[in-house]
Amino acid sequence: MKTTLKIAWRNIWRTPLRSLIVIGSIVLGIWAGIFVVAFCYGLNKQRTTSSIESAISHIQIHHPEFRQNFEGKFVLEEPKALKETLENEEGVKAYAFRSLLFGMINSPIKSNGVQIIGVHKDEEKKVTNLHSKITAGTYFETKRKNAILIGEALAEKLKVRLRSKVVLTFQDQENNIISGAFRVCGIFKTQYTKYDENHVFIQNKDLHRLLKTESYHQAALLSHSLEDVDETTHSLESKLKNYDVKDWKRISPELAYADEVMETWLFLIMIIIMLALIFGIINTMLMAVFERRKELGMLMAIGMNKSKVFMLILTETLLLSLVGAPSGMLLGALTIKITSQTGIDLSVVGDGLQSVGLGNIIYPVIDPWFYAFISILVFVFTLISAIYPSKKALKLKPTEAIRTL
Amino acid sequence: MEIIKTKNLSKLYKNNELEVLAVDGVSLSIRQGEFTAIVGPSGSGKTTLLNMIGGLDAISDGSVEIAGTNINSMNENELIDFRLKNIGFVFQAYNLIPVLTAKENVEFIMLLQGISPEERKKRSEELLTQVGLEDKFNVRPNQLSGGQQQRVAVARALASRPRFILADEPTANLDSQSTSKLLDIMAEMNKKENITFLFSTHDQRVIDKARRIVTIEDGKIISDEVR
Ligand SMILES: Nc1ncnc2c1ncn2[C@@H]1O[C@H](COP(=O)(O)OP(=O)(O)OP(=O)(O)O)[C@@H](O)[C@H]1O
Numbered sequence: 152m153k154t155t156l157k158i159a160w161r162n163i164w165r166t167p168l169r170s171l172i173v174i175g176s177i178v179l180g181i182w183a184g185i186f187v188v189a190f191c192y193g194l195n196k197q198r199t200t201s202s203i204e205s206a207i208s209h210i211q212i213h214h215p216e217f218r219q220n221f222e223g224k225f226v227l228e229e230p231k232a233l234k235e236t237l238e239n240e241e242g243v244k245a246y247a248f249r250s251l252l253f254g255m256i257n258s259p260i261k262s263n264g265v266q267i268i269g270v271h272k273d274e275e276k277k278v279t280n281l282h283s284k285i286t287a288g289t290y291f292e293t294k295r296k297n298a299i300l301i302g303e304a305l306a307e308k309l310k311v312r313l314r315s316k317v318v319l320t321f322q323d324q325e326n327n328i329i330s331g332a333f334r335v336c337g338i339f340k341t342q343y344t345k346y347d348e349n350h351v352f353i354q355n356k357d358l359h360r361l362l363k364t365e366s367y368h369q370a371a372l373l374s375h376s377l378e379d380v381d382e383t384t385h386s387l388e389s390k391l392k393n394y395d396v397k398d399w400k401r402i403s404p405e406l407a408y409a410d411e412v413m414e415t416w417l418f419l420i421m422i423i424i425m426l427a428l429i430f431g432i433i434n435t436m437l438m439a440v441f442e443r444r445k446e447l448g449m450l451m452a453i454g455m456n457k458s459k460v461f462m463l464i465l466t467e468t469l470l471l472s473l474v475g476a477p478s479g480m481l482l483g484a485l486t487i488k489i490t491s492q493t494g495i496d497l498s499v500v501g502d503g504l505q506s507v508g509l510g511n512i513i514y515p516v517i518d519p520w521f522y523a524f525i526s527i528l529v530f531v532f533t534l535i536s537a538i539y540p541s542k543k544a545l546k547l548k549p550t551e552a553i554r555t556l
Numbered sequence: 557m558e559i560i561k562t563k564n565l566s567k568l569y570k571n572n573e574l575e576v577l578a579v580d581g582v583s584l585s586i587r588q589g590e591f592t593a594i595v596g597p598s599g600s601g602k603t604t605l606l607n608m609i610g611g612l613d614a615i616s617d618g619s620v621e622i623a624g625t626n627i628n629s630m631n632e633n634e635l636i637d638f639r640l641k642n643i644g645f646v647f648q649a650y651n652l653i654p655v656l657t658a659k660e661n662v663e664f665i666m667l668l669q670g671i672s673p674e675e676r677k678k679r680s681e682e683l684l685t686q687v688g689l690e691d692k693f694n695v696r697p698n699q700l701s702g703g704q705q706q707r708v709a710v711a712r713a714l715a716s717r718p719r720f721i722l723a724d725e726p727t728a729n730l731d732s733q734s735t736s737k738l739l740d741i742m743a744e745m746n747k748k749e750n751i752t753f754l755f756s757t758h759d760q761r762v763i764d765k766a767r768r769i770v771t772i773e774d775g776k777i778i779s780d781e782v783r
């Protein structure tokens with residue numbers, strides 16, 4: 152075994168350039184694989200946090216039937232009692248009551264369907280970061296009635312500016328059409344261009360005046376941390392039997408499943424990288440076997456048996472990836488260590504990414520188990536790629552060595 | 557005692573429609589300690605005959621017995637094992653593993669035989685000294701001359717303590733000085749240690765040193781002369 156290893160190792164360096172090219176491609180392939188994976192995880196994580204922070208929060212409470220078709224009549228019952236329960240719940244860091252209505256927004260030029268969200272400005276500030284997304288005007292800092300916050304994308308579409316007048320039209324609980332004139336008090340920009348286009352914020356007190364009733368559809372809560380969400384949800388569920396209590400994973404399952412869906416894709420990407428490497432390795436080893444066919448024939452002639460010849464070629468192949476893989480992993484780990492601190496600024500392509508809800512700076516992250524996974528993957532695939540050249544070597548005839556002319 | 561015994565040995569090459577009877581009914585006996593040259597013009601079948609005797613090439617007809625063992629019916633793996641234990645080979649070229657030193661090359665065959673490291677070291681140094689390469693233990697083949705490489709190959713062939721050594725044109729690539737040096741070494745091993753050599757050659761100077769000369773033409777033995 153020691154001699155096999157020695158011969159295999161020296162054989163690799165008989166054609167240093169060729170071996171270095173294969174090793175280099177293994178290093179690059181694994182590095183790229185690790186980086187892509189970490190980048191995608193970073194992307195997902197970023198998307199989740201930004202969704203939670205900008206809109207959905209950790210936990211939402213509704214009338215049990217509200218989420219079935221979002222009808223305005225399913226308001227939160229006994230909001231005062233509910234508020235009290237939330238005040239007394241340990242796990243709740245902050246809460247905000249919202250009214251949700253579908254309606255139209257009209258400017259003198261255009262109209263657009265929107266979700267109208269009625270908020271309490273101080274409550275909302277504690278739960279989401281809408282206030283920090285204001286790019287023009289203020290976050291309801293006005294003494295006037297009927298102030299509205301609209302998204303930058305919507306403002307462009309409606310051709311309205313700060314202090315422009317817009318009209319909101321919607322139905323009350325008895326299906327009467329209600330409309331009200333609002334003045335643009337602030338313009339916000341989140342990471343989701345689409346979201347900005349379809350959501351407007353007004354204050355609950357203005358809405359209640361128009362509806363002539365004081366009701367809410369949703370209570371959005373923040374837990375102390377992402378890890379506490381499950382516990383808080385369970386505790387609230389048991390206390391609020393007549394309400395629908397849901398955590399972010401159930402409110403926005405696509406966020407929770409994104410990791411899983413992505414894992415499938417990443418797995419595929421890794422397999423594709425591995426396949427590319429396999430072809431490189433097979434090609435190199437076939438070349439090596441072909442060039443050394445006389446030598447291998449001689450070895451079999453003098454009495455080296457087939458399993459030993461097989462082991463020799465196998466060892467050579469494994470050595471190639473044994474040199475390449477750890478270097479690739481080290482390089483990958485290093486890259487992630489650095490970029491997870493500095494972040495990767497994507498503002499160059501930022502506008503494109505924003506429309507799908509991504510921020511500009513991505514912080515790659517990776518699970519340590521992934522390195523183990525990659526090690527196994529590389530080992531298995533190298534073994535697979537070693538089989539064909541090794542078998543080819545076994546087909547050589549010892550007489551090849553003697554017939555030199 | 558007869559170490560090699562062929563009976564009616566024949567080899568028919570079939571390539572497409574073309575058939576070549578390269579060896580045609582050769583019956584040959586070689587005894588322990590003989591120093592035999594197979595001679596004949598190019599294409600007469602020397603290599604083919606040696607390959608069949610050495611268990612490297614399939615036999616078309618007839619039989620080969622090595623020290624009483626018929627090798628006709630052995631499969632490929634059995635033949636490899638048989639060669640390792642019974643036959644030492646010296647080829648015209650590509651004898652050595654390029655990435656191993658002279659000593660490692662000689663040790664390698666003993667490693668295949670499962671001989672202990674101490675024994676391997678001792679014997680490889682001994683043999684390399686005998687073939688006049690005591691100062692080349694740790695030199696790789698590409699830094700040795702053609703003649704020196706062939707001497708390493710002889711040392712390697714001897715290292716496995718075979719029943720006989722088979723050498724197909726061992727001097728074909730050598731100049732006359734290296735040729736006579738190699739032949740002298742082989743002859744000395746034969747005389748001192750009674751090692752059996754069977755080799756093929758074109759070279760008249762090599763033929764002159766042989767003690768038995770088997771001449772073949774068109775795959776048949778046409779003369780068998782002992783001196
Ligand atoms: N693999 C093969 N397929 C077909 N014919 C072959 C093959 N090997 C050898 N022959 C033929 O068999 C005959 C004997 O060849 P062989 O190599 O044994 O001769 P040789 O005496 O060793 O010649 P040389 O002195 O040139 O080495 C030749 O006619 C050759 O063309």
Ligand SMILES: [Mg+2]
Pocket residue numbers: 602603604724725
């Ligand atoms: Mg020949």
